[in-house]
Amino acid sequence: MRGLSRRALFASTAAGAGAALLPAAPAGARPRSGPAAGCARYRADYHFTVPDQWKNDPQRPVWIDGEYHCYYLYNADYLDGLEGTAWRLATSTDLVSFTDRGIAVPKDTTVNGDVWSGSAVVDTAGTAGFGAGAVVAVVTMSPGGGTDHQEQFLYYSTDGGRTFTNHGTDPVLANPGVLDFRDPKVIRDDDHDRWVMALAERNKVGFYHSSDLRSWTYAGAFVKDGLGVLECPDLFRITADDGAVKWVLGVSADGTGSGQPSTYAYWTGSFDGAAFTADSADPQWLDHGWDWYAAVTFEKRNPDGTVDPATRHALGWLNNWAYAHTTPTIDGDGFNGTDSIVREITLKKAASGGYHLASRPVPALDAYVSRTVRLGDLTVDGTRTLDHTGISYELTTEITWSDLTGAGVQVRRSPDGVRHIDAGVYGDYAFLNRRGTVNPDTGGTRQESRTPFDRSAGRVRLRILVDRTSVEMFVDDGRYVHSAEVFPYLVDDRLALFSVGGTAVFRNTVIREFAVPGRGVPRSPR
Numbered sequence: 001m002r003g004l005s006r007r008a009l010f011a012s013t014a015a016g017a018g019a020a021l022l023p024a025a026p027a028g029a030r031p032r033s034g035p036a037a038g039c040a041r042y043r044a045d046y047h048f049t050v051p052d053q054w055k056n057d058p059q060r061p062v063w064i065d066g067e068y069h070c071y072y073l074y075n076a077d078y079l080d081g082l083e084g085t086a087w088r089l090a091t092s093t094d095l096v097s098f099t100d101r102g103i104a105v106p107k108d109t110t111v112n113g114d115v116w117s118g119s120a121v122v123d124t125a126g127t128a129g130f131g132a133g134a135v136v137a138v139v140t141m142s143p144g145g146g147t148d149h150q151e152q153f154l155y156y157s158t159d160g161g162r163t164f165t166n167h168g169t170d171p172v173l174a175n176p177g178v179l180d181f182r183d184p185k186v187i188r189d190d191d192h193d194r195w196v197m198a199l200a201e202r203n204k205v206g207f208y209h210s211s212d213l214r215s216w217t218y219a220g221a222f223v224k225d226g227l228g229v230l231e232c233p234d235l236f237r238i239t240a241d242d243g244a245v246k247w248v249l250g251v252s253a254d255g256t257g258s259g260q261p262s263t264y265a266y267w268t269g270s271f272d273g274a275a276f277t278a279d280s281a282d283p284q285w286l287d288h289g290w291d292w293y294a295a296v297t298f299e300k301r302n303p304d305g306t307v308d309p310a311t312r313h314a315l316g317w318l319n320n321w322a323y324a325h326t327t328p329t330i331d332g333d334g335f336n337g338t339d340s341i342v343r344e345i346t347l348k349k350a351a352s353g354g355y356h357l358a359s360r361p362v363p364a365l366d367a368y369v370s371r372t373v374r375l376g377d378l379t380v381d382g383t384r385t386l387d388h389t390g391i392s393y394e395l396t397t398e399i400t401w402s403d404l405t406g407a408g409v410q411v412r413r414s415p416d417g418v419r420h421i422d423a424g425v426y427g428d429y430a431f432l433n434r435r436g437t438v439n440p441d442t443g444g445t446r447q448e449s450r451t452p453f454d455r456s457a458g459r460v461r462l463r464i465l466v467d468r469t470s471v472e473m474f475v476d477d478g479r480y481v482h483s484a485e486v487f488p489y490l491v492d493d494r495l496a497l498f499s500v501g502g503t504a505v506f507r508n509t510v511i512r513e514f515a516v517p518g519r520g521v522p523r524s525p526r
Contacts, residue, residue, distance in 0.1 A: 035334035040490050042328040044467045045392035046368065046514040047318070048090070048339040049329075051100055051522060054078035055337030056324070057117045057232065057294035058315050059087065060185065062161060063301050064122060064135065067091045069161045070315075071104060071120060071137075078336065084114035087137070089162065090522040094364035095313065095342040100522035105137060105155050105164045112153060112169055116140040117183045117232060117294070120161065121213075127195070128156065128213040135161040136213050138172065138197065140182040150181045152199070154214060173197070173208065173216045183232045186213070192273050198233040198249070205233045205251060207274055219274035227253035227265060227283070232294045234264075235271065239310040240347040240355055247271040248347070248357070249278070250286070252294050261449065262320060263287040263483075264295040268347070268355045279354065286357055289432060289483035290446040291470070292316035292340055300344065310347075314359065316340045318470050318485055323440040328487050329469065340472060340483055341365065341465055348479075359478035361394075361465065370515035380407070381503040385417070388511055389493040392467045397509040399424070400459045405501030411466050412437060412486065413494035421486055423473045425453050425460050426500065430475045432482035439486050451480035 043049055050072070059071035074088035087105035090098040107114035118139030126132040135157040140150050151171035155164040175181050180202040189196045197208040197216060204223040208216040224230065234250035250266035265283035269276055286295065295316035300308040318338045327336050343359040350356060373388060391412065399407045408424015422433040435447040453460065453475075463474040468490075473482045497506055517523055
């Protein structure tokens with residue numbers, strides 16, 4: 001989707017202690033052209049952030065010459081109130097530290113306007129006619145400058161994915177007369193020696209075949225009602241922990257109308273090259289928070305460049321279209337756009353017989369630890385405030401109990417204890433609650449996310465990543481994940497543990513801080 005021109009602004013004092021959400025700017029108003037003097041700084045310490053202006057959808061990263069090429073939608077004119085996105089590129093060898101490479105697919109260089117989401121592939125055999133190893137991107141554009149006529153166009157690169165050229169101005173997949181027709185995700189189907197495209201078409205994902213990436217034939221579809229307009233489809237094969245090989249179909253979807261997340265829904269099942277058959281009609285969710293949208297998964301490469309069949313990476317935009325333009329980083333840092341930490345995902349077989357994806361932060365994050373605080377085992381009955389202070393860190397702990405209603409942690413707690421973000425378990429659910437701090441959900445309907453939890457287990461493992469404008473909670477080795485955008489005052493740097501209805505022991509409690517080159521800003525190449 002595209003960056004919009006109307007936005008709500010967040011003002012902050014230099015001390016970071018006083019802040020207020022401002023109403024949306026009047027239609028036609030010109031936003032500030034850069035960071036305001038004296039504003040507090042809210043750029044993430046170890047999450048990926050756009051260098052300036054605006055970013056939204058990450059595009060599926062591609063492995064080229066020993067580096068992950070991470071493209072994303074970027075609007076260089078955002079702070080001037082103008083719409084339209086290009087593809088900007090950042091490269092990384094470890095998916096923690098990134099180098100900015102600038103614009104890869106420009107906007108408004110053809111009569112078709114700007115470029116939306118799509119996917120890039122390495123055309124190893126040169127099937128498209130641009131040479132062996134060319135990088136080919138199939139992207140959505142909307143000829144005529146509107147938003148209701150979407151078609152798929154082709155760009156190609158012969159310099160390793162750094163810069164792209166348009167392959168004419170005609171679509172490689174024309175619109176058949178429908179309103180929503182976007183976000184092509186292209187994969188190689190080696191079993192049938194062809195390319196396969198998954199395309200978002202309102203309430204369905206359409207499947208198309210091609211031998212050369214330039215002409216496409218409709219093959220079938222997967223239909224799902226009740227999740228709004230489906231976006232950013234994903235399709236991949238993965239080997240489960242029991243050795244079974246499964247296909248996974250994913251989409252970004254809004255399930256809030258039925259009490260579900262608005263993140264990445266997925267189904268496990270089988271795919272014959274033309275039709276996807278789900279194991280269950282109901283989707284599972286890769287993240288249960290409010291702010292993990294337009295997510296992509298991509299191959300994990302071993303050190304020798306081979307693909308790991310049992311592990312993929314996953315990456316999401318830490319935002320929600322319900323409040324996409326509300327953030328303190330606009331005034332304080334001159335940008336709007338933060339991504340989740342890159343995650344590793346694996347497929348697990350449950351005792352019940354079904355399969356689910358589990359997530360954990362990419363292990364390369366361990367190489368950037370700058371400080372470790374080992375607190376050991378802590379007994380808590382009520383609320384226990386810790387001596388540690390900080391605004392960006394990771395906390396890991398295993399909470400155990402014999403008789404308890406709930407337990408967890410309060411992160412980014414204010415000095416007086418009034419403001420905080422709560423993460424933990426209560427009754428039969430795990431939760432992440434941001435109601436007690438400043439956050440973008442001014443409507444109040446997206447304040448607490450929940451996932452099922454069996455309290456009779458007597459224990460739960462939590463891994464919580466805290467940064468200046470985000471919290472990501474991984475429950476029980478990533479069986480469930482909750483991601484939320486938050487805007488705590490910068491003086492809210494305390495940490496507390498709590499229990500409800502009994503005593504809990506927080507075992508092997510460890511806090512780690514990170515130092516990533518560029519402090520969340522992709523480095524410029526030397």
